[in-house]
Amino acid sequence: MIETRTRSLFARRRKPTGSGRADSELAWAAFQQLDDPVRVLTEDLSVAFTNTDVAKCPGVPPADAAGRCCGEVVPGRKGSCDECIVRATFTDGEPRRKEVWGIDGNGDRWVTEIQTKPLRDSKGRVRHVVEIFRDRSNEKRLERQLLQSAKLITIGEVAAGIAHEIRNPLAGIRLGLDALDPNSLSDPAAKDILDDITRDIGRLDRVVSDLLNFTKAKASQPEWFQLSALFNQVCRYIRGTAVQQGVALKVEVDPPDLKIWADRNQLHQVLLNLLVNSLQAMPGGGTLELQGRYSKSINWSNEKKECAGYRLIVRDTGCGIPEEHVHRLFDPFFTTKPNGTGLGLATSLSIVRRHDGEIRINSTPGEGATAQVLLPEGPKRR
Ligand SMILES: Nc1ncnc2c1ncn2[C@@H]1O[C@H](COP(=O)(O)OP(=O)(O)OP(=O)(O)O)[C@@H](O)[C@H]1O
Ligand SMILES: [Mg+2]
Structure with missing residues:
Protein backbone atom coordinates (compact mmCIF):
# COMPACT_ATOMS: atom_id res chain seq x y z
CA MET A 1 0.00 0.00 0.00
CA ILE A 2 2.67 2.46 1.09
CA GLU A 3 4.86 1.36 -1.79
CA THR A 4 2.12 2.02 -4.34
CA ARG A 5 1.54 5.51 -2.96
CA THR A 6 5.24 6.12 -2.88
CA ARG A 7 5.74 5.21 -6.49
CA SER A 8 2.93 7.49 -7.52
CA LEU A 9 4.38 10.33 -5.43
CA PHE A 10 7.74 9.80 -7.06
CA ALA A 11 5.99 9.70 -10.41
CA ARG A 12 4.10 12.95 -9.76
CA ARG A 13 7.31 14.70 -8.84
CA ARG A 14 9.21 13.56 -11.88
CA LYS A 15 10.96 16.02 -14.07
CA PRO A 16 9.29 16.40 -17.48
CA THR A 17 12.12 14.75 -19.36
CA GLY A 18 9.98 12.61 -21.59
CA SER A 19 11.29 9.50 -19.87
CA GLY A 20 9.43 10.37 -16.66
CA ARG A 21 8.41 6.85 -15.74
CA ALA A 22 12.01 5.62 -16.01
CA ASP A 23 13.17 8.60 -13.89
CA SER A 24 10.70 7.88 -11.12
CA GLU A 25 11.60 4.17 -11.15
CA LEU A 26 15.25 5.20 -10.89
CA ALA A 27 14.53 7.66 -8.06
CA TRP A 28 12.56 4.96 -6.24
CA ALA A 29 15.36 2.41 -6.70
CA ALA A 30 17.96 4.93 -5.49
CA PHE A 31 15.78 5.78 -2.48
CA GLN A 32 15.61 2.09 -1.58
CA GLN A 33 19.42 1.89 -1.60
CA ARG A 136 24.16 5.47 16.72
CA SER A 137 24.09 2.78 19.44
CA ASN A 138 27.47 1.26 18.61
CA GLU A 139 29.14 4.60 18.03
CA LYS A 140 27.87 5.84 21.39
CA ARG A 141 29.01 2.70 23.22
CA LEU A 142 32.42 2.88 21.62
CA GLU A 143 32.73 6.59 22.42
CA ARG A 144 31.84 5.87 26.02
CA GLN A 145 34.29 2.99 26.19
CA LEU A 146 37.16 5.03 24.78
CA LEU A 147 36.38 7.83 27.17
CA GLN A 148 36.26 5.39 30.07
CA SER A 149 39.56 3.78 29.04
CA ALA A 150 41.24 7.16 28.75
CA LYS A 151 39.86 8.19 32.15
CA LEU A 152 40.86 4.91 33.77
CA ILE A 153 44.40 5.13 32.44
CA THR A 154 44.85 8.80 33.35
CA ILE A 155 43.25 8.55 36.76
CA GLY A 156 45.03 5.24 37.40
CA GLU A 157 48.44 6.70 36.59
CA VAL A 158 47.89 9.90 38.55
CA ALA A 159 46.43 7.98 41.47
CA ALA A 160 49.34 5.54 41.55
CA GLY A 161 51.80 8.44 41.48
CA ILE A 162 50.06 10.31 44.28
CA ALA A 163 49.64 7.18 46.34
CA HIS A 164 53.38 6.50 46.21
CA GLU A 165 54.17 10.12 47.08
CA ILE A 166 51.80 10.10 50.05
CA ARG A 167 52.75 6.71 51.39
CA ASN A 168 56.31 7.55 52.49
CA PRO A 169 55.67 10.81 54.35
CA LEU A 170 52.62 9.13 55.90
CA ALA A 171 54.80 6.34 57.26
CA GLY A 172 57.18 9.01 58.63
CA ILE A 173 54.34 10.85 60.41
CA ARG A 174 53.08 7.59 61.91
CA LEU A 175 56.56 6.73 63.24
CA GLY A 176 56.91 10.24 64.68
CA LEU A 177 53.54 9.97 66.41
CA ASP A 178 54.34 6.55 67.85
CA ALA A 179 57.56 7.96 69.29
CA LEU A 180 55.72 10.82 71.01
CA ASP A 181 54.74 10.38 74.64
CA PRO A 182 51.37 12.15 75.09
CA ASN A 183 52.03 12.46 78.82
CA SER A 184 55.04 14.66 78.14
CA LEU A 185 52.86 17.32 76.48
CA SER A 186 51.68 20.20 78.66
CA ASP A 187 48.30 20.71 76.91
CA PRO A 188 45.70 18.38 78.51
CA ALA A 189 43.86 18.09 75.16
CA ALA A 190 47.01 16.79 73.48
CA LYS A 191 46.15 13.11 73.90
CA ASP A 192 42.76 13.51 72.19
CA ILE A 193 44.34 15.45 69.36
CA LEU A 194 47.01 12.78 68.91
CA ASP A 195 44.30 10.07 68.83
CA ASP A 196 42.41 12.00 66.13
CA ILE A 197 45.56 12.37 64.06
CA THR A 198 46.35 8.65 64.41
CA ARG A 199 42.82 7.71 63.30
CA ASP A 200 42.96 10.02 60.29
CA ILE A 201 46.33 8.63 59.30
CA GLY A 202 44.79 5.13 59.41
CA ARG A 203 42.05 6.28 57.05
CA LEU A 204 44.51 7.85 54.65
CA ASP A 205 46.55 4.67 54.72
CA ARG A 206 43.49 2.58 53.74
CA VAL A 207 42.64 4.91 50.86
CA VAL A 208 46.23 4.73 49.62
CA SER A 209 46.20 0.90 49.82
CA ASP A 210 42.85 0.69 47.97
CA LEU A 211 44.24 2.96 45.30
CA LEU A 212 47.39 0.94 44.86
CA ASN A 213 45.34 -2.29 44.66
CA PHE A 214 43.12 -0.74 42.04
CA THR A 215 45.99 0.41 39.88
CA LYS A 216 47.92 -2.86 40.15
CA ALA A 217 46.32 -4.90 37.40
CA LYS A 218 46.51 -8.60 38.21
CA ALA A 219 46.63 -10.76 35.09
CA SER A 220 43.59 -12.99 34.77
CA GLN A 221 43.96 -16.74 34.84
CA PRO A 222 40.98 -18.09 32.94
CA GLU A 223 39.66 -21.63 33.33
CA TRP A 224 36.50 -23.53 32.39
CA PHE A 225 33.97 -23.73 35.21
CA GLN A 226 30.27 -24.19 35.75
CA LEU A 227 28.53 -20.82 35.92
CA SER A 228 25.79 -22.07 38.29
CA ALA A 229 28.48 -23.04 40.83
CA LEU A 230 29.90 -19.50 40.78
CA PHE A 231 26.39 -18.03 41.07
CA ASN A 232 25.66 -20.23 44.11
CA GLN A 233 28.95 -19.22 45.71
CA VAL A 234 28.42 -15.51 45.19
CA CYS A 235 24.77 -15.69 46.31
CA ARG A 236 25.83 -17.23 49.63
CA TYR A 237 27.56 -13.92 50.42
CA ILE A 238 24.53 -11.78 49.84
CA ARG A 239 21.56 -14.02 50.72
CA GLY A 240 21.48 -12.94 54.39
CA THR A 241 21.38 -9.23 53.52
CA ALA A 242 18.78 -9.86 50.81
CA VAL A 243 16.47 -11.64 53.28
CA GLN A 244 16.97 -8.87 55.86
CA GLN A 245 16.06 -6.20 53.32
CA GLY A 246 13.07 -8.12 51.91
CA VAL A 247 14.74 -8.58 48.53
CA ALA A 248 13.63 -11.63 46.48
CA LEU A 249 16.63 -13.24 44.78
CA LYS A 250 16.05 -15.01 41.44
CA VAL A 251 18.88 -16.95 39.84
CA GLU A 252 18.80 -18.50 36.39
CA VAL A 253 21.41 -20.05 34.13
CA ASP A 254 20.57 -20.97 30.53
CA PRO A 255 21.46 -23.70 29.70
CA PRO A 256 21.62 -24.84 33.35
CA ASP A 257 24.94 -26.68 32.90
CA LEU A 258 26.59 -23.73 31.09
CA LYS A 259 30.37 -23.68 31.46
CA ILE A 260 32.25 -20.46 30.93
CA TRP A 261 35.85 -19.44 30.39
CA ALA A 262 37.06 -16.79 32.85
CA ASP A 263 39.14 -16.14 35.94
CA ARG A 264 36.75 -17.49 38.53
CA ASN A 265 37.98 -15.41 41.48
CA GLN A 266 38.01 -12.19 39.51
CA LEU A 267 34.53 -12.82 38.12
CA HIS A 268 33.35 -13.56 41.64
CA GLN A 269 34.57 -10.12 42.68
CA VAL A 270 32.81 -8.46 39.72
CA LEU A 271 29.47 -10.17 40.41
CA LEU A 272 29.71 -9.40 44.10
CA ASN A 273 30.34 -5.70 43.37
CA LEU A 274 27.31 -5.58 41.08
CA LEU A 275 25.03 -7.51 43.43
CA VAL A 276 26.05 -5.39 46.43
CA ASN A 277 25.35 -2.23 44.44
CA SER A 278 21.90 -3.58 43.61
CA LEU A 279 21.17 -4.46 47.22
CA GLN A 280 22.31 -1.02 48.33
CA ALA A 281 19.87 0.46 45.82
CA MET A 282 16.96 -1.48 47.36
CA PRO A 283 16.94 -0.69 51.08
CA GLY A 284 13.16 -1.11 51.16
CA GLY A 285 13.06 -4.47 49.33
CA GLY A 286 12.48 -5.46 45.75
CA THR A 287 13.62 -8.10 43.28
CA LEU A 288 17.19 -8.94 42.38
CA GLU A 289 17.77 -11.17 39.36
CA LEU A 290 21.03 -12.85 38.47
CA GLN A 291 21.02 -14.46 35.05
CA GLY A 292 23.66 -16.10 32.92
CA ARG A 293 23.23 -17.23 29.35
CA TYR A 294 25.09 -18.15 26.26
CA SER A 295 24.49 -15.79 23.31
CA LYS A 296 25.29 -16.99 19.81
CA SER A 297 25.88 -13.47 18.64
CA ILE A 298 26.62 -10.42 20.75
CA ASN A 299 26.51 -6.91 19.42
CA TRP A 300 29.98 -5.93 20.72
CA SER A 301 30.77 -2.24 20.84
CA ASN A 302 34.09 -2.84 19.24
CA GLU A 303 33.17 -4.23 15.87
CA LYS A 304 36.22 -6.45 15.78
CA LYS A 305 33.91 -9.35 16.46
CA GLU A 306 30.31 -10.42 15.95
CA CYS A 307 31.11 -13.54 17.89
CA ALA A 308 29.37 -15.61 20.51
CA GLY A 309 29.79 -15.03 24.20
CA TYR A 310 28.29 -15.08 27.65
CA ARG A 311 25.86 -12.55 29.01
CA LEU A 312 25.75 -12.23 32.81
CA ILE A 313 22.94 -9.99 33.97
CA VAL A 314 22.29 -8.37 37.35
CA ARG A 315 18.91 -6.67 37.34
CA ASP A 316 17.33 -4.84 40.29
CA THR A 317 14.17 -2.93 41.00
CA GLY A 318 15.98 -0.31 43.08
CA CYS A 319 16.22 3.46 42.96
CA GLY A 320 17.87 3.47 39.52
CA ILE A 321 20.58 5.83 38.31
CA PRO A 322 19.94 9.44 37.33
CA GLU A 323 20.78 10.14 33.68
CA GLU A 324 23.51 12.64 34.64
CA HIS A 325 25.38 9.94 36.63
CA VAL A 326 25.39 7.30 33.89
CA HIS A 327 28.58 8.65 32.25
CA ARG A 328 30.46 8.69 35.54
CA LEU A 329 29.63 5.26 36.93
CA PHE A 330 32.98 3.70 36.04
CA ASP A 331 35.08 6.70 37.12
CA PRO A 332 37.29 5.76 40.04
CA PHE A 333 35.98 7.47 43.21
CA PHE A 334 32.58 8.29 41.76
CA THR A 335 30.18 7.47 44.56
CA THR A 336 26.86 8.72 45.83
CA LYS A 337 27.15 6.74 49.09
CA PRO A 338 28.40 8.24 52.35
CA ASN A 339 30.70 5.27 52.96
CA GLY A 340 31.41 4.23 49.36
CA THR A 341 34.90 4.39 47.91
CA GLY A 342 33.60 4.55 44.34
CA LEU A 343 36.07 1.88 43.26
CA GLY A 344 33.63 -1.05 42.87
CA LEU A 345 32.61 -0.47 39.27
CA ALA A 346 36.00 0.89 38.18
CA THR A 347 37.69 -2.26 39.49
CA SER A 348 35.02 -4.50 37.93
CA LEU A 349 35.48 -2.81 34.58
CA SER A 350 39.26 -3.28 34.66
CA ILE A 351 38.75 -6.98 35.40
CA VAL A 352 36.20 -7.47 32.63
CA ARG A 353 38.38 -5.57 30.15
CA ARG A 354 41.24 -7.92 30.99
CA HIS A 355 38.89 -10.68 29.82
CA ASP A 356 38.33 -8.77 26.58
CA GLY A 357 34.75 -8.17 27.67
CA GLU A 358 32.41 -5.27 28.40
CA ILE A 359 30.16 -4.03 31.18
CA ARG A 360 26.99 -2.16 30.26
CA ILE A 361 24.73 -0.53 32.81
CA ASN A 362 21.29 0.78 31.92
CA SER A 363 18.71 2.23 34.19
CA THR A 364 15.33 3.81 34.34
CA PRO A 365 15.46 6.16 37.34
CA GLY A 366 12.90 5.14 39.92
CA GLU A 367 12.42 1.69 38.39
CA GLY A 368 15.79 -0.02 38.71
CA ALA A 369 19.05 -0.79 36.99
CA THR A 370 20.44 -3.59 34.84
CA ALA A 371 24.13 -4.39 34.64
CA GLN A 372 25.38 -6.75 31.96
CA VAL A 373 28.78 -8.36 31.89
CA LEU A 374 29.58 -9.55 28.37
CA LEU A 375 32.40 -12.03 27.98
CA PRO A 376 33.69 -13.54 24.76
CA GLU A 377 33.36 -17.27 24.24
CA GLY A 378 36.34 -19.29 25.51
CA PRO A 379 38.66 -21.33 23.33
CA LYS A 380 37.05 -24.32 21.59
CA ARG A 381 37.45 -27.46 23.65
CA ARG A 382 38.75 -30.56 22.00
N1 LIG B 1 22.39 -0.94 40.83
C1 LIG B 1 22.57 0.36 41.08
N2 LIG B 1 21.50 1.15 41.37
C2 LIG B 1 21.68 2.47 41.62
N3 LIG B 1 22.87 3.11 41.60
C3 LIG B 1 23.95 2.38 41.31
C4 LIG B 1 23.87 0.97 41.04
N4 LIG B 1 25.11 0.53 40.77
C5 LIG B 1 25.93 1.59 40.88
N5 LIG B 1 25.25 2.70 41.21
C6 LIG B 1 25.79 4.07 41.37
O1 LIG B 1 27.14 4.03 40.94
C7 LIG B 1 28.00 4.56 41.96
C8 LIG B 1 29.36 3.91 41.83
O2 LIG B 1 29.29 2.53 42.16
P1 LIG B 1 30.61 1.79 42.68
O3 LIG B 1 30.25 0.37 42.95
O4 LIG B 1 31.74 2.06 41.76
O5 LIG B 1 30.97 2.56 44.01
P2 LIG B 1 30.16 2.56 45.38
O6 LIG B 1 29.17 1.43 45.40
O7 LIG B 1 29.61 3.92 45.58
O8 LIG B 1 31.30 2.31 46.42
P3 LIG B 1 32.13 0.93 46.62
O9 LIG B 1 33.52 1.29 46.24
O10 LIG B 1 31.93 0.62 48.04
O11 LIG B 1 31.57 -0.09 45.69
C9 LIG B 1 27.26 4.28 43.24
O12 LIG B 1 27.65 5.15 44.28
C10 LIG B 1 25.80 4.51 42.82
O13 LIG B 1 25.50 5.89 42.82
MG1 LIG C 1 29.76 -0.53 44.87
Missing part, protein backbone atom coordinates in the same frame (compact mmCIF):
# COMPACT_ATOMS: atom_id res chain seq x y z
CA LEU A 34 19.85 4.40 1.24
CA ASP A 35 21.46 2.81 4.28
CA ASP A 36 19.55 4.92 6.75
CA PRO A 37 15.81 4.55 7.21
CA VAL A 38 13.87 7.48 5.79
CA ARG A 39 10.17 8.27 6.18
CA VAL A 40 8.21 11.02 4.52
CA LEU A 41 5.32 12.12 6.69
CA THR A 42 2.13 14.04 6.03
CA GLU A 43 0.66 16.58 8.45
CA ASP A 44 -1.38 13.96 10.35
CA LEU A 45 1.94 12.09 10.86
CA SER A 46 0.97 9.25 8.58
CA VAL A 47 3.68 7.80 6.39
CA ALA A 48 3.51 8.94 2.78
CA PHE A 49 6.40 6.69 1.92
CA THR A 50 9.41 5.05 3.36
CA ASN A 51 12.39 2.94 2.32
CA THR A 52 12.92 -0.73 3.00
CA ASP A 53 15.52 -0.29 5.75
CA VAL A 54 13.06 1.02 8.30
CA ALA A 55 13.04 -2.19 10.35
CA LYS A 56 16.88 -2.18 10.68
CA CYS A 57 17.06 0.80 12.99
CA PRO A 58 15.77 0.82 16.56
CA GLY A 59 13.27 3.50 17.47
CA VAL A 60 11.53 3.83 14.11
CA PRO A 61 7.74 3.84 14.55
CA PRO A 62 5.79 1.14 12.73
CA ALA A 63 4.04 2.07 9.49
CA ASP A 64 0.54 2.12 11.05
CA ALA A 65 1.46 4.61 13.79
CA ALA A 66 -0.22 7.58 12.09
CA GLY A 67 -0.91 10.49 14.42
CA ARG A 68 0.37 8.75 17.52
CA CYS A 69 3.42 9.68 19.62
CA CYS A 70 6.51 7.56 18.98
CA GLY A 71 6.74 6.89 22.73
CA GLU A 72 3.40 5.02 22.51
CA VAL A 73 4.29 2.87 19.55
CA VAL A 74 8.03 2.15 19.81
CA PRO A 75 8.73 -0.65 22.30
CA GLY A 76 11.31 0.30 24.92
CA ARG A 77 11.45 3.93 23.77
CA LYS A 78 12.20 6.32 26.63
CA GLY A 79 11.79 10.05 26.79
CA SER A 80 9.07 12.49 26.10
CA CYS A 81 7.34 13.24 22.81
CA ASP A 82 6.40 16.73 24.07
CA GLU A 83 8.96 18.21 21.76
CA CYS A 84 8.17 16.17 18.68
CA ILE A 85 10.57 17.50 16.06
CA VAL A 86 8.36 16.36 13.18
CA ARG A 87 5.45 18.47 14.48
CA ALA A 88 7.85 21.37 15.12
CA THR A 89 9.21 21.22 11.56
CA PHE A 90 5.65 21.24 10.20
CA THR A 91 4.95 24.33 12.33
CA ASP A 92 7.93 26.55 11.51
CA GLY A 93 9.57 24.85 8.53
CA GLU A 94 12.95 24.58 10.32
CA PRO A 95 15.02 21.38 10.04
CA ARG A 96 15.81 19.71 13.35
CA ARG A 97 17.93 16.98 14.89
CA LYS A 98 17.61 15.03 18.13
CA GLU A 99 18.61 11.76 19.75
CA VAL A 100 16.16 9.28 21.19
CA TRP A 101 17.00 6.17 23.15
CA GLY A 102 15.54 3.04 24.63
CA ILE A 103 16.32 -0.41 25.93
CA ASP A 104 16.04 -3.47 23.68
CA GLY A 105 14.94 -7.01 24.57
CA ASN A 106 18.50 -7.92 25.64
CA GLY A 107 18.66 -4.98 28.01
CA ASP A 108 21.02 -3.07 25.68
CA ARG A 109 20.61 0.65 25.28
CA TRP A 110 20.02 1.84 21.73
CA VAL A 111 20.47 5.41 20.57
CA THR A 112 19.01 6.72 17.34
CA GLU A 113 19.58 10.14 15.84
CA ILE A 114 16.59 11.63 14.03
CA GLN A 115 16.79 14.50 11.57
CA THR A 116 13.81 16.27 10.08
CA LYS A 117 13.71 18.37 6.93
CA PRO A 118 10.73 20.24 5.46
CA LEU A 119 9.39 19.56 1.95
CA ARG A 120 7.54 22.58 0.61
CA ASP A 121 4.97 22.89 -2.15
CA SER A 122 5.17 25.51 -4.91
CA LYS A 123 3.65 28.13 -2.54
CA GLY A 124 6.29 27.49 0.10
CA ARG A 125 3.94 25.62 2.45
CA VAL A 126 5.40 22.65 4.31
CA ARG A 127 3.33 19.73 3.02
CA HIS A 128 5.62 16.88 4.03
CA VAL A 129 8.48 16.35 6.46
CA VAL A 130 11.34 13.98 5.73
CA GLU A 131 12.52 12.05 8.76
CA ILE A 132 15.97 10.41 8.59
CA PHE A 133 17.07 7.91 11.23
CA ARG A 134 20.60 6.86 12.08
CA ASP A 135 21.39 4.06 14.52
